[in-house]
Amino acid sequence: MTAASRAAPAPSLHQRILDDIAGHILSGRWPVGHHIPSELELATRYGCARMTVSKAMTELVRRGLVERRRRAGSFVSRTRSRSAVLDIPDIRTEVESLGLVYRHEILQSRCRMLQRGEAGLLVPAAAGRVRALWVRHHAGSRPFCLEFRIISLESVPEAADERFEAVAPGAWLAQTVPWSGAEHRIQAAGADERIVRWLEVAPQSPCLLIERRTWRQDVAVTFARLVYPGDAHQLIARFSPDMTHRATGPASGHGIP
């Protein structure tokens, strides 16, 4: 053993097989369409049981690197996955990780019926009573984000009595209501009159707009529209599905222009 293998936490065999094959693919030695040896062949090669190989291959399929067909075999995938994992932090966490003091204030709060024209906001489409809020989030002394939120009171009746002073609606929901799915829509928009007033930005200045719809099983839970002023805010999405956190990675060490 060399000194180079410092504190190697004994990677499991299926992990090593996975890394080997992923390495062959990512390096280009196994081009798109390449026929990967069968599980039995690989098991023989690695001197292990077939199930150990199977575990590695299953994970490679999940990552989109490999496609498998019965009887035909396993092949390097041709559809290079054009998806990435988008990390959507809690706003408080986000602000505090910038080293700033977080604070939020409830600008408006009402319990009312869902209005016409808001039907498409909740998903699946819903009607009935909702809690509707406008929330402003601050980073230090500056407005950081303006949030419009609707909470379905049919899904979350306890939201009717919550004052959301200690904890903002988003965080409150996250720790209170279980949810099974969410959809985010991200776009750029010019500041409208309300944003100009509440975020203290110039009219029509560019803003990042994030709409989030959350549901549980087949019931709508909440809708949120988050507006971040200017180009000060950015989202980061990384590819490589939990690819064992490349320590020497590009995530650090370069400034954003």
Added chain:
Amino acid sequence: MTAASRAAPAPSLHQRILDDIAGHILSGRWPVGHHIPSELELATRYGCARMTVSKAMTELVRRGLVERRRRAGSFVSRTRSRSAVLDIPDIRTEVESLGLVYRHEILQSRCRMLQRGEAGLLVPAAAGRVRALWVRHHAGSRPFCLEFRIISLESVPEAADERFEAVAPGAWLAQTVPWSGAEHRIQAAGADERIVRWLEVAPQSPCLLIERRTWRQDVAVTFARLVYPGDAHQLIARFSPDMTHRATGPASGHGIP
């Protein structure tokens, strides 16, 4: 068997266990922090081998619903995963899925040394010769997207001779060069002078700006900055990592306001 179970493709046992437990968690019956029965207990309950349970639990950990600690046991995760899968389509695909005719044109193209101030664009930071391009993508008769791209010629020497007329650089790279990771940064920005001219938009109008850095193993491959005019363009990110494709889902059936 009831008539309701139509064409059920015999879900595997570990899948059924997974669905059961996910159902308990997502419905709230098992709240955050709930102690999930041990693998042995579950195996007894389901009358199966421990490994079958293990497979389900491992997947639940991957999805962020469950945390496991040795000796202590398995618990419903408190950190509800705030990540989503962002789908980043190829521009041509995107345009054509809108029912429009796609076209791209190379506005500028040079092989040159990487300039000072561009050092942070490639990741890991690199120097040396690059192919630098400005590309304009059209949807029908309208400009759709402006792309600034840098390709490392050390990683992709064959990019020096490619004309990128038949196929745009992004698509060409996707089908030519294997890559292991990518990072996207998404933000809103006002249109600068170049964007105003080439995308035919008003000065300072809001644009969606996507920067993509791609690398292979530990070598930088390419950098791309894509600018989409106005609020016409949006990205969509869905939560629930391949959560067995909710057919009756919110992905369809509601118009975007």
Added chain:
DNA sequence: CAGTGGTCTAGACCACAGT
């Protein structure tokens, strides 16, 4: 120290799709 998860085995049966 004992219970838990993490891993691995050497088999087995089956479904399925190419040949």
Added chain:
DNA sequence: CTGTGGTCTAGACCACTGC
């Protein structure tokens, strides 16, 4: 028909860690 993946079993050993 046959080779492939997909699943499952009934064990086993180990590492860790909370009791």
